[in-house]
Amino acid sequence: MLLVPHSPESLHWFKSSYSGANTTECVEAARLPQSTAVRDSKAPDGPMLMFGNASWKGFLSAIQHERLGA
Numbered sequence: 001m002l003l004v005p006h007s008p009e010s011l012h013w014f015k016s017s018y019s020g021a022n023t024t025e026c027v028e029a030a031r032l033p034q035s036t037a038v039r040d041s042k043a044p045d046g047p048m049l050m051f052g053n054a055s056w057k058g059f060l061s062a063i064q065h066e067r068l069g070a
Helices: 053-064
Strands: 002-004 027-031 035-040 048-052
Touching: 035 053, 048 053
Parallel strands: none
Antiparallel strands: 002 048, 027 035, 035 048
């Protein structure tokens, strides 16, 4: 995971459909060719975390299969 500067307005951001349309307390993600950027929806101009494709896919798989501890 890397914390890197990037131009947030140049990316296509999305959030989970489970978040609801009017909520701002969630994370947003943007796919890049070799990574996925993640940011706090309450601070769209703030820092972004960058995850390599393998790490991001592993994280999503863990969520889908409920392998994350509470």
